[in-house]
Amino acid sequence: MKEITVTVNGEQHTASVEARTLLVHFIRETLNLTGTHIGCDTSNCGACTILLDGKSVKSCTVLAVQANGKQIATVEGLAAGGELHPLQEGFKENHGLHCGFCTPGMLMRAVELLEKNPNPSEEEIRWGIAGNLCRCTGYNNIVKSIQYAAAKMRGDELPDTEPEFV
Amino acid sequence: MANYIGQAIKRVEDKRFITGKGKYTDDIVLPGMTYAYMVRSPFAHAKINSIDTSAALAMEGVVAVFTGKDIAESGVNGVPCGWQVNFKNGDTMKEPPHPLLVADKVRHVGDAVAMVIAEDRATAKDAAEAIVVDYEVLEAVVDAAKAVEPDAPLVHDDVPKNMCFDWELGDKAATDAAMASAHHITTLEFTNQRLAPNAIEPRAAIGHYEEANDKYTLYTTSQNPHLTRLLLCAFVLGIPEHKVRVVAPDVGGGFGSKIFHYTEEALVTWASRRLNRPVKWTAERSESFVTDAHGRDHVTRAEMGFDAEGKMVGLRVKTLANLGAYLSTFAPCVPTYLHGTLLQGLYTTPAIHVDVTGVFTHTTPVDAYRGAGRPEATYLLERLVDTAAHEMNMDPAELRFKNFIPPFDGVNQPGYQTQVALQYDSGNYEAVLKRALEMLDYEKVRKEQAEARKNGRLIGIGFSTYIEACGIAPSAVVGALGARAGLYESAQVRVQPTGKVSVYTGSHAHGQGHETTFAQVVADKFGIPMEDVEIVHGDSESVAFGMGTYGSRSLAVGGSAIVKSIEKVIEKGAKIAAHKLEAAVDDLEFAGGKWTVKGTDKSIAFGDVALTAYVPHDYPQGLEPGMDFSSFYDPANFTYPFGCHIAVVEVDPETGKVELKRMVACDDVGNVINPMIVDGQIHGGLAQGIGQALFEEVIYDESGQLVNGSYMDYTMPRADDLPMFETDRTVTPCPHNPLGVKGAGEAGTIGSTPAVVNAVVDALSHLGVRDLEMPLTPERVWRAMNK
Numbered sequence: 001m002k003e004i005t006v007t008v009n010g011e012q013h014t015a016s017v018e019a020r021t022l023l024v025h026f027i028r029e030t031l032n033l034t035g036t037h038i039g040c041d042t043s044n045c046g047a048c049t050i051l052l053d054g055k056s057v058k059s060c061t062v063l064a065v066q067a068n069g070k071q072i073a074t075v076e077g078l079a080a081g082g083e084l085h086p087l088q089e090g091f092k093e094n095h096g097l098h099c100g101f102c103t104p105g106m107l108m109r110a111v112e113l114l115e116k117n118p119n120p121s122e123e124e125i126r127w128g129i130a131g132n133l134c135r136c137t138g139y140n141n142i143v144k145s146i147q148y149a150a151a152k153m154r155g156d157e158l159p160d161t162e163p164e165f166v
Numbered sequence: 167m168a169n170y171i172g173q174a175i176k177r178v179e180d181k182r183f184i185t186g187k188g189k190y191t192d193d194i195v196l197p198g199m200t201y202a203y204m205v206r207s208p209f210a211h212a213k214i215n216s217i218d219t220s221a222a223l224a225m226e227g228v229v230a231v232f233t234g235k236d237i238a239e240s241g242v243n244g245v246p247c248g249w250q251v252n253f254k255n256g257d258t259m260k261e262p263p264h265p266l267l268v269a270d271k272v273r274h275v276g277d278a279v280a281m282v283i284a285e286d287r288a289t290a291k292d293a294a295e296a297i298v299v300d301y302e303v304l305e306a307v308v309d310a311a312k313a314v315e316p317d318a319p320l321v322h323d324d325v326p327k328n329m330c331f332d333w334e335l336g337d338k339a340a341t342d343a344a345m346a347s348a349h350h351i352t353t354l355e356f357t358n359q360r361l362a363p364n365a366i367e368p369r370a371a372i373g374h375y376e377e378a379n380d381k382y383t384l385y386t387t388s389q390n391p392h393l394t395r396l397l398l399c400a401f402v403l404g405i406p407e408h409k410v411r412v413v414a415p416d417v418g419g420g421f422g423s424k425i426f427h428y429t430e431e432a433l434v435t436w437a438s439r440r441l442n443r444p445v446k447w448t449a450e451r452s453e454s455f456v457t458d459a460h461g462r463d464h465v466t467r468a469e470m471g472f473d474a475e476g477k478m479v480g481l482r483v484k485t486l487a488n489l490g491a492y493l494s495t496f497a498p499c500v501p502t503y504l505h506g507t508l509l510q511g512l513y514t515t516p517a518i519h520v521d522v523t524g525v526f527t528h529t530t531p532v533d534a535y536r537g538a539g540r541p542e543a544t545y546l547l548e549r550l551v552d553t554a555a556h557e558m559n560m561d562p563a564e565l566r567f568k569n570f571i572p573p574f575d576g577v578n579q580p581g582y583q584t585q586v587a588l589q590y591d592s593g594n595y596e597a598v599l600k601r602a603l604e605m606l607d608y609e610k611v612r613k614e615q616a617e618a619r620k621n622g623r624l625i626g627i628g629f630s631t632y633i634e635a636c637g638i639a640p641s642a643v644v645g646a647l648g649a650r651a652g653l654y655e656s657a658q659v660r661v662q663p664t665g666k667v668s669v670y671t672g673s674h675a676h677g678q679g680h681e682t683t684f685a686q687v688v689a690d691k692f693g694i695p696m697e698d699v700e701i702v703h704g705d706s707e708s709v710a711f712g713m714g715t716y717g718s719r720s721l722a723v724g725g726s727a728i729v730k731s732i733e734k735v736i737e738k739g740a741k742i743a744a745h746k747l748e749a750a751v752d753d754l755e756f757a758g759g760k761w762t763v764k765g766t767d768k769s770i771a772f773g774d775v776a777l778t779a780y781v782p783h784d785y786p787q788g789l790e791p792g793m794d795f796s797s798f799y800d801p802a803n804f805t806y807p808f809g810c811h812i813a814v815v816e817v818d819p820e821t822g823k824v825e826l827k828r829m830v831a832c833d834d835v836g837n838v839i840n841p842m843i844v845d846g847q848i849h850g851g852l853a854q855g856i857g858q859a860l861f862e863e864v865i866y867d868e869s870g871q872l873v874n875g876s877y878m879d880y881t882m883p884r885a886d887d888l889p890m891f892e893t894d895r896t897v898t899p900c901p902h903n904p905l906g907v908k909g910a911g912e913a914g915t916i917g918s919t920p921a922v923v924n925a926v927v928d929a930l931s932h933l934g935v936r937d938l939e940m941p942l943t944p945e946r947v948w949r950a951m952n953k
Contacts, residue, residue, distance in 0.1 A: 018288070034193035035186020037418070039366040040451040044877030047366055075186035088184040092176055095846045098677030100183025101367040101418030107184065126885040133877065135366050135419050136677045138853030138914075139885040141846060
């Protein structure tokens with residue numbers, strides 16, 4: 001067992017973990033942050049994507065001990081002060097999710113994508129999320145969701161998403 | 167008051183999913199929980215000589231190890247099959263047992279032989295590795311065509327030639343005669359390859375027995391918790407149904423694979439009582455690949471006959487359907503009643519005969535996967551039509567227009583009686599093709615194709631005009647076809663004293679957005695805000711009964727059940743309103759959330775009537791208090807969505823790689839409650855259909871090893887493989903359900919596959935390519951081009 005200290009969504013946690021514990025299991029089972037999902041065992045689906053020191057990583061491919069001393073951001077920390085992140089808003093406005101299982105990973109991947117490239121083309125978005133599998137949406141509306149968030153974060157006019165009927 | 171029906175309302179369920187607060191089965195942790203890990207066979211066919219569990223049992227943290235012997239001794243049965251298909255001679259299909267853990271002989275890679283239960287997941291897995299199984303490896307058969315050969319190894323000793331059933335539908339003599347006199351016959355022989363459904367959430371189950379009240383709870387990744395409970399209680403474990411609660415919480419996609427009652431659900435439930443502790447099992451993806459029911463796997467020879475004018479005169483089909491090693495819950499109906507009955511397609515073909523043989527092999531069981539039988543039927547028909555158009559030098563769109571069933575609305579014109587048992591409800595098939603051609607700008611794209619060809623570029627256009635049978639379905643009909651369950655749906659509408667409404671539906675959402683769509687219907691019908699409506703599903707404790715979600719049935723059947731209960735509420739509400747307004751019921755009208763005396767401004771609001779029902783001080787004599795109605799809705803017929811999908815592809819002449827440049831889809835799913843959600847369903851379906859055409863295939867080697875059982879090796883469409891989809895719709899309402907809806911869950915998958923393959927063949931037709939085996943990998947395409 002080894003003791004590690006990590007900062008998760010701004011909060012510091014210290015715990016002892018087995019050397020073989022994967023970061024995703026540590027996040028889900030030790031920290032009880034179950035928004036980060038496990039969809040495969042070969043690092044191909046991206047459902048477990050989180051930010052490690054600001055970089056999107058598949059947390060099933062990182063050992064918990066490797067995260068020692070680092071900053072972790074998960075989907076639970078995305079809505080700052082209860083306000084939805086533009087990406088969360090984009091996914092809701094554009095029907096970017098069906099079952100929701102891949103969504104946290106998609107969101108966390110897209111956070112870094114937009115940080116690096118605030119004005120991505122459709123092709124750049126598609127390449128940028130190609131490491132994350134979605135079986136429900138056909139990606140069409142995920143791409144639109146990310147375009148919406150990018151526009152919002154740049155302060156541009158938002159694409160029409162058919163107004164919510166009140 | 168708001169008119170919600172037809173509006174693209176943003177989904178109410180999204181908030182929990184985008185904030186990481188969804189509650190999926192594996193997220194649930196119960197006090198004292200233990201973790202199960204299955205020991206699975208690495209061989210496709212082997213005799214089990216012995217199992218040594220001693221080393222595992224000696225490990226710290228191991229709670230128990232169970233083998234097939236323990237299961238057999240406890241008197242527990244295997245998982246049953248829910249659909250019976252008879253042999254042509256009337257004999258009942260062969261239905262070998264499917265034990266929870268096998269004791270004698272494994273029959274596919276992944277067959278479970280032992281279950282280890284430990285204090286934590288990792289210990290359970292370590293202990294599983296310490297179990298020594300002495301296998302005597304036997305010869306396996308994986309291919310359906312080989313399995314019926316006389317000297318093939320038998321999957322089950324008492325099933326000769328591995329034949330589960332043979333089955334036929336249609337008029338054989340008339341079809342043979344029509345084909346004999348046909349001017350032109352187009353023949354195709356192909357495999358509709360095996361697919362893995364691959365919902366991104368792996369299956370999981372938690373059994374929780376509470377001794378204090380002798381009650382079980384099963385949390386499971388299921389598309390139909392009530393049916394799972396029924397099968398689990400009555401057929402497998404033999405425990406009273408009222409002592410078992412089944413909860414299917416948030417479920418991360420299903421696509422058919424989570425319809426079925428799986429062995430692991432029964433195992434954790436059984437073990438939790440043995441141990442008096444909760445037992446959780448969560449599949450690893452490699453386990454999902456070998457245990458989630460696969461889809462498709464048909465070997466087919468199909469012939470379509472035409473007269474000199476290009477009118478279809480006959481269709482003859484022979485299919486071998488690979489069922490895998492055991493019969494999964496609905497397996498027998500998929501290649502028969504969900505496939506053979508759809509072979510009329512959209513066409514007036516006067517003579518059809520289909521012959522299907524269901525075959526056991528040493529592979530993972532095969533069952534319904536998105537579309538289930540209908541994609542196979544559509545692939546067969548639509549490949550034949552485009553191939554025939556090429557052969558007869560006709561335009562594929564023109565050939566379709568020539569053969570379409572004329573429009574009928576099912577009200578003023580009767581439904582269309584097919585040659586293969588079904589009666590279509592309503593349709594306007596020309597309209598979807600016309601609209602799709604407009605969306606594509608067909609003539610322009612054909613010109614571009616011709617220009618490109620001159621420059622050595624390979625562009626192709628492929629069509630598919632499909633029909634499907636959804637809203638499964640009238641109980642009497644499916645019963646006559648072999649279903650061992652009714653296929654109605656239930657709904658309870660409980661109006662709370664304050665006029666807020668809770669709706670308990672037997673449908674189950676795992677991505678379809680019922681919490682939004684159903685609430686739109688309820689809010690509209692009552693004239694109340696959507697925020698006042700809550701949709702509850704997935705828990706047998708709160709929902710009285712349900713048949714679950716599959717076959718695009720939720721809105722057509724489940725939504726109709728809700729409407730029935732709504733009507734009962736409104737009928738009772740009118741009596742209360744009449745009393746309060748001192749008017750006759752017939753003088754009232756209900757609109758905008760209130761009952762009004764016609765021609766006056768005297769009215770009473772829905773909420774006030776609800777409160778009166780629960781505080782019945784001033785109340786109609788003889789009327790029961792309360793405002794809570796349940797209904798069961800058994801539809802009069804299936805629903806028949808249809809549509810046209812057109813693919814435009816470009817093939818790289820150097821590598822054979824296919825680029826899908828455009829995907830145009832005009833679908834008719836009847837009335838639409840939420841166009842945003844319907845479009846989303848179409849998109850997802852298109853992606854899965856395209857996946858089959860271009861990327862996906864479950865591959866077994868000769869010994870029965872699954873050689874691509876991981877996401878590293880099994881190719882699913884990723885974001886960069888697909889274009890933006892171009893979708894539109896026509897609306898031909900369903901004439902026999904109160905919402906006029908037909909269902910949208912499977913349309914995209916059913917229509918798109920042949921459109922893509924037709925497009926690639928079209929791109930290469932001038933090089934002599936006539937047919938290609940799916941998936942159209944660059945290697946296959948390149949080889950075909952360079953033959």
